[in-house]
Amino acid sequence: MNISLEHPEMLLLIIPVTIAGFYLLRKTKTKIVEWRMLVAFLLILALAAPFTTVTQTVNEDNPSLVLIQDKTSSMGLFSNETGNDLYKALAADTSTTLVQLTGDKTNLGDAVTQYSGTGNQIVLITDGNNNSGKSLVDALGFAKETNTSVYLVEPELKTNDLSVEIHGDKSVIVDNPNEFDIVVRQASNQSVSYSYEAYVDGELSQSGDVTQNSTQYTISPNLRHTFSTLGAHNISVKITPSGEDLSSINNKFYKSVYVIPKPKLTLVTGEPNSPLAQILNKLYNTSVFTTYPGASALNSSKTLALDNQFADNLTETQVKEIRKYVTNGGGLVVVGGERAYNYGNYLNSSFEKILPVISRPSEYKGGRNLVLILDVSPSTTAHKTQGDILGNAIYILQNENLKDANAEIIAFGSKGYDVSGGFVFLGLAQNQATLKDKIEKLAPDEESKTSLDAGLNISKEMLTGKEGELDAIIISDGAIEDSYKPSLQAAKELQKLGVNLYFIHIRSVAPSQIDKSRNYYAEMFMKELGLEKNYFHINMSERANIVFKSTDKSQEEENEEEKETEENATSDYSLYVYSPNSFITKDVNLTSNITGYNDVTPKAGAERLVITTSNGKPVLTTWRFGLGRVAAFTTDNGQGDGSRWATNVYNGSSARLISSMINWAIANPRAEEGTVVDSPDTWLGTPSNLTLTMYDEGIPQLKLDGNALDLALTGKNTYETNVNPNSIGIHDISGYPLAVNYPLEYRDVGLNEDIEPLVLSTGGKIYNEKDARALLLKDARQNSVKQSDEQVSLKVYVLLTALVLYLGEILARRIREMRKLKNTQG
Incomplete structure (x- = not known):
């Protein structure tokens, strides 16, 4: 039992009591002082208000439910009776409040927030498309924090509906090519056909016939147009479905475009005819200088581009000017070459302080340490996934790019245990054969429990202190709900070690038969870790395709690489988009190679966007500096004074990387005038x-x-x-x-499956209408069994102890006095 004090500061009173007590002991030398000191200590302890925390279980046979029924316009696609019938069924057995949302806006997040933390459990009957007020992600997060269980009843889709939307920039630059995405959504995932027509300023620009087999599709090719006149323009698109389509209001979309003059750009370069300079001159109002022109030239410039410049070419005054320019919102792009970065005396210079990189070689630790965490709980037998779990593990070990890796096999059921006996080098055929044999001999655990956290904790022990690429792959049937919270905590600790975590979730039955509560725990687990892209949901007999980049590098090769870097050798280095969701890289199809680069190391807080695939060297790194933006492009301008490291980057689809990088640095392309x-x-x-x-x-x-x-x-x-x-x-x-388009309520059609993991994270479940009538109240009663911590005061017990001691001391003293008096009289 843990005991705490409500007013621990009261214990300071022990000091004067102790001093007084010792003083009286020296004066009287009687035991009565010791008794009185003990009583005083107990009284002080009572003033400190000791208490303990007791966990109590509260059970409600009739939980209070709030049924939030979405009856907004988008719900016209679904059965209207779902909410009414379920409300009647629930209200007959327990306290149920009905809340209906109507109109052309869905404030679902507001409603969930309003009823969370009030002692109710919440039932949602909705398509999950929230388009007004508080976001549903935040609302369900609040429900989770307040221990409010939320259940989702997905209504049955009765008819299909299609909507269209145009994505693209509103402010575009005159005479520059632009691309716009035409996105079509449908409520079902059936095959639908439609024709489309796209207009620019009222004239037909593109049309075609499309067959779509998914809930969302981007028409290919996308709409391309170059605006040659300044000012207001518009784009519109119309789709004409050939089949079922409930509403036509969302079949047409308008987009307004405002064309602005080319933003001003300052380029400092010794090669004014390089591929870089040609692109900048074409896309922007570029002023070209051979040396830094001074602060006055930057007054109206949106971005300063320094191409292959020695740091020594800039005086301290000029560096301060650039620093001030960027801090106040200007952009800076520094392009590499044989006079920049590690070749240009950038290291430890005042100019380098502005950049997102340090001009010294990035450290390559090499190698890979891989842990396979295999589920051998009894559920894998019940779900008939055991063979596929082991088969996927063996398949991964045979990956060609793992030939230099060290692998560790861990199994978990009720407990976790080491199967391989430590890390085993996969470069030897006999080692692979030994691991395969050990995996094939794994049998399901006898105890009916799935403790993923146990397997993760052993993985942490094995990976702590390891260098190089650290990977951990969970292979499971997804039935991890019993150990969900400790497993999540263990996974977060692995992330702190720099471990790349993957989850291969093997679907045990047909999708229509899946218990969604089990099915989504694995997906929810990875989403809470921010690793949705590392989640693989596959059917039995399938194999997950995890891509491992080769890290095979002998000492001889490492020495050769250092030599090549020093001599600027002309080997080919493939480029890889390291951060595909950034503004710069999201629409770039990078297919080119480079033959050289400046060897740099990203600073803390910088974002590495493009790297070389062979050795992970950064090629494009960015960060924010004050109000401005800085990009370090650590290869050359495509001409490179004859070295031509990056010529291919400035051609074809890869050239979009250059314009995207400059546009990001510019931020706001509109002139600050008028x-x-x-x-x-x-x-x-x-x-x-x-x-x-x-x-x-x-x-x-x-x-x-x-x-x-x-x-x-x-x-x-x-x-x-x-x-x-x-x-x-x-x-x-x-x-x-x-542009004003159809109400937002009509854009997102059909069920929003993205909210399902969020609902499950609150402790709720997901049902269709039939299952909700049979199971929801039962599950709500189970969730109403909650444990609460209550404080129990121990003050009265301390006071009683003090009283007993005090009265006992008096009684003992009176007995001694009476005996002494009796002896005297005798």
């Missing part, structure tokens, strides 16, 4: 936030379709207002375009 309006396209019924920036003196005046707008001053020379046109189409804000 009057600048910004108002994003919106949906009918959803206001668009309009911002007006006045760079010139004057009174701000804007009109929406000829009607004056009221503007509020919100900052220096900055005005804002909300605009909310009441009709679909392209609207005019004093020459600036604004």
Whole structure:
């Protein structure tokens, strides 16, 4: 039993009591002082209010439920009776409150937040598409924090519906090529056919017939257009389904485009005709200098590009100017070569402090340590997945790119244990054969428990202190709910060690027969770790295709690599997008090689975007510096004073990396002069936030379709207002375009499966209508059995002890006195 004190500071009173007690002991030398000191100590302890925490189990046979029924417009695709029938069934047996959401907006997150933490359990009958108010991710996270179980009842889809949307930039640069994605969604995942027509400024630009077999599809090729005139333009697309389609309101989409002059760019280079310079001159209003032109040249420039420049070419004053320019919001792109970075005296210079990299070779630790964590719990026998778990493990060990790896096999059921006896080098055929034999002999655990955390904890012990590439692969049937929380904590500890974690989840039955509660625990596990891309859900007899990059490197090869780096050898290095979701790389199809690079190391806080595949050397690294953005492109300009390291990068689809890198550094391409309006396209019924920036003196005046707008001053020379046109189409804000499309409620059609792991994380479950009637109340009763920690005060017991001691001392003293008196009288 753990005992705590509510007022521990009261224990300080022991000091004066102790001093007084010892003083009296020296004076009187009687035991009564010791008794009284002990009583005083107990009284002080009572003042400190000791308590212990007792865990109590609370069980509700009739839990309170809040049934939130989504009856907004998007629910017209589903059965209308699901919510009503379920409410009647639940209300007959337990306290149930019905909440209905209606209209053209779904505030599902607000409703979940409102009823979380109130002692209720929440039942959602919805398609899961939340489009207004608090996000559903945050709302279900709050429900989890407040121990509110949330159940999801997925209604039955009755009819199909299609919607279309255009993705792309609103502000585009004149005479530059642009690409726009046409995205089509459908409520079901059946095969549907439709035709489409895309218009630019009212003229047909692209059309075709499409057959779609998924819930979301991006039409290929995407819409490409170069705008040759400044100002307002518009794009529209219309789809015409050939089959079932509930509503036509979401079959047409408008996008407004505002074409601006080419942003100003300053390029400092010794090779004004390089492939880099040619791209920059074509896409931007580029001023080219052979030496740094000074701060005055940067006043109207959006970005400064330094191409293959010695650090010694910049004086300390000029470095301070560049630092100030970037800190105040300017962009900086530093391109490598034989006079830059490790060849240009950047190391430990004042200029290097601005950059996201350090100009010394990045450390290569080499090798790979791989742990396979295999599920041998009884459920793998019941689900008939044991053979596939072991088969996938053997398949992974045979991967050609693991020939230099050290592998460890760990099995888990009720406990975790080491199968391989430590790490085994896979470069020897006999070692692979030995591991295969050990894996094939694994048998299911006899105890009915799946303790994934036990396997993960052993993995942590084995990987702690290891260098190189660290990988751990869980292969399981996904039935990990009993050990979910400790397993999640163990996995997070592995992540802190730098371990790449994968989960191969073997589906044991047909998708229609899957118990979703079990099916989604594995996926939820990886999502909570932020590793959705490392989650593989495969059928029995299938093999997961985890891609391992080769790290095979002998000492001789390492020495040769160092030599090649020093001599700038012309070997080919394939490029790999390391961070595919960044602004720069998300739409880049990088297919080129380079023959050289500057060897640098990313700083803490920098983002490595592009690397070489053979040795992981950074080629493009970025970070924010003050209000500005800095990109370190550590290969050359494509000409390289004859060395030509990166010529291929500036050709074909790879060239988009260069424009994307510059656009990222520029951030806001619009000139900071005159009057600048910004108002994003919106949906009918959803206001668009309009911002007006006045760079010139004057009174701000804007009109929406000829009607004056009221503007509020919100900052220096900055005005804002909300605009909310009441009709679909392209609207005019004093020459600036604004597109208003169908209500957002009609964009996302069908079931949103992304919320299912979030629902399960609250302790709830997912049902269809039939299963909800049979199982939901039973599960709610089980979830109402909760343990609560309550404080139990121990003060009264301390006081009683003090009283007993005090009375006992008095009684003992009186007995002694009476005996002494009796002896005297006798």
